[in-house]
Amino acid sequence: MESVSPQVQEAPAQQPAASAEVVLEVEHLVKSFGENHVLQDFSLQLHRGENVVVLGKSGSGKSVLIKCIIGLLQPDSGSIRVFGEEVTGLEHQELDELRARVGFLFQSNALYDSMTVRENLLFPLRRHWINKTPAEEQAMVEEALQSVGLEQTQNMMPAELSGGMRKRIGLARTLILKPDIILYDEPTTGLDPITAREISQLILDVQARYTTSAIIISHDMNCVRITANRVALLVDGRCYQQGTYEELRHSTDPVVREFFEGAVPRA
Amino acid sequence: MQASEFLAEAGAISRFAGRFFSEGFRPRYEVQEFLYQCYVVGYKSLPLVGVTGFIMGMVLTLQARPTMAKFGAEAWIPAMVALSIIREMGPIITALICAGKIGSSIGAELGSMNVTEQIDAMEVSGTNPFKYLVVTRVLATTLMIPVLVILADVIGLYASYLGVNMKGVTSLSLFVNNIMNRLEFSDVVPAFIKTFFFGFAIGIIGCYKGYHSQKGTEGVGQSANSAVVVSSLVIFVIDLLAVQITGLLGLN
Structure with missing residues (x-):
């Protein structure tokens, strides 16, 4: 019954130029739950038309990051600017207006x-x-x-x-x-490999069709490989490293290698 | 449960109720959802409340008859049953039945919405979930429980009339006159007023338990369960307070 999405390509669209407009900017974000310091000085930029995958272990604060961006959680400190507007100080109505431009795909749908x-x-x-x-x-x-x-x-x-x-x-x-920006919270978690691949391709399709920018939270390496223009590694509440999928895959850094080894055979 | 946990919970429910008053009466008003909740709480509870009210009236009458007959006071049965139903049995039994039916369903519904992130989804869809889910449900229970209580009272009294006629012969007008001659405003008004508080307690506790349910399937079950237990207990406490207050006001 389930129909397959139109297959576009199995590689992200052309890397948006670094000079492309910054639509979302997170700077020095800090968020703790009691003694659990989830995000510590996390910074990230998202350019127009770009898919950024935030990669991290379970419980590393990936979902907390995008919930702070959409205003579901209040960060302890730091700044989040969406289309140049600071999210943390927005009134309810302004936040609603912003949310009409920023979509959120929940992990549990x-x-x-x-x-x-x-x-x-x-x-x-x-x-x-x-x-x-x-x-x-x-x-x-x-x-x-x-x-x-x-x-x-x-x-x-x-x-x-x-x-x-x-x-x-x-x-x-x-x-x-x-929306101009879509935040995907683990879009392929809990799906079989074939459906997960279809969803990853759908994310690319959406990017091409609606020219959306997206932050994709994931630890599914196949999804990362298919969808990412850029990968940001979230380790210990900080943005540990950024780069394209290939750059990170060939990294010699032991922390980065830990993510890639086992998931994809090294070329 | 330790004393400190109990106090923390009582404080949290009070804050939740405070939020209801601070947010509930400011726009945007969720009229459509409120009317739908009135339908769910009021109309869909009618059969259960009706049957309970009928049995309550019938059983009270049949149980009272032998004792009253011993004193030759059968003529007092309608008034006695009416007073018990209107002052106490109607409100408390209807409220407890509704705590079971409505409180558990609100607790489970909001609990599962919380667990599956539907409440967050509402918030990012330009909706204040507190207003859309909590305020509408609490208002619906607060306004519908008194209506259900009145219906249960009327059905209970009619069942009592049937009960009286099972062993004797009484006309409906005589039965009604007998009740009306002895019924006073002070019997009806305090009993009616306390039903609003019962409804409010059922709504606010069901919503609080659901809204703050723990993650997971077990959390949803616990929300539904504790919504019923706590609201039933609170209903008895309100009933006790109501009788004390009406006593102080000289209305008993």
Whole structure:
């Protein structure tokens, strides 16, 4: 039943020029939970049209990072600027306006299980006060579903969908607002290798189709290989190293090698 | 549970209730979701509350009859049953039934939404989840429980009328007159007012437990379970306070 997304390519789009506009900038971010110092002086830049994968062990604070960016968690100190606007000091309404431009794909998809797929997609559209006629709404739902290859699921309940389909619907719900930036929280975790690969390709498809910038949190090396324009390694709450997938794969640094060895045979 | 944990929990629930008052009456108003919750809390609980009320009225009447007959006071049965139902049995039994049905469902629903990040998803979708989920549910329970209690009282009294007629013959008008002659405002009003507090307790505790549920399947189960246990206990405490306060005001 699950349809396969249009296959685009299995390598990220051209590396955006380093001079491309910076859409998101995290500087000296610190976040602790009690004695657990999750992020310590973490800094990262995201350019327009770029996919940055933040790679790190489980529990290293990757999800905390993107939850701070979207304003679900308040950092202890440091700055987060999205489109040049400081997120940490935003009022509720300003934060909502920003959230309409920054999509978030949850690790567990977070589909509202009491609503149909169509209602799930309409929820962010209506809640962000985007007034559309029913015909326009319908067209937007169909476009979002079509971009993830699941047009036929409109009236299904999330419980009737497979894991991969739910992930796609979660992405469609993010895409309906046509965000400029998408934050992916472990998009391939819990999926079989084939579906995981399809989702990774879908991320590339979205990048090419909507020219979005994305921060992808992952520890799935296949997903990293397929989607990353740039990889940032999060170790001990800091951005330990950055570079392309190939650069890091051939790194001689023992900490970096630890991530790559075992996952991909070294060339 | 240690004393310090109990106090911390009581404080957290009080803060949660405080947040309800500070956020609940400011726009944006979630009217559609509130009406839907009224439908879920009120309409969908009707069969259960109706059956419970009917059995309560019938059993009270049948149990009271032999004792009253010993004193030759069968004529007092309608008034006695009506007073017990309206002042105490109707409110407390309906509230406890609703704590079981509505409190557990709110606890489990919000708990699983919390575990599966649906509450966070609402927040990033331009929605204040506290207003959308908590305020609507608490308002719905606060306003619907009194309605359900009135319905349970009426059904219970009608069952009592049927119960009286099982062993004797009484007309409905005589039955109603008998009750009305002895019923006073001070019997009805305090009992009615306390049902709002019962409804508020069910809603706020169910929402608090769900909203702060621990991660995992076990956490959701615990939220549903403790929502019922704590709200049932709080209902009894409110009932005790209500009887003391009405006593102090000279309404007992």
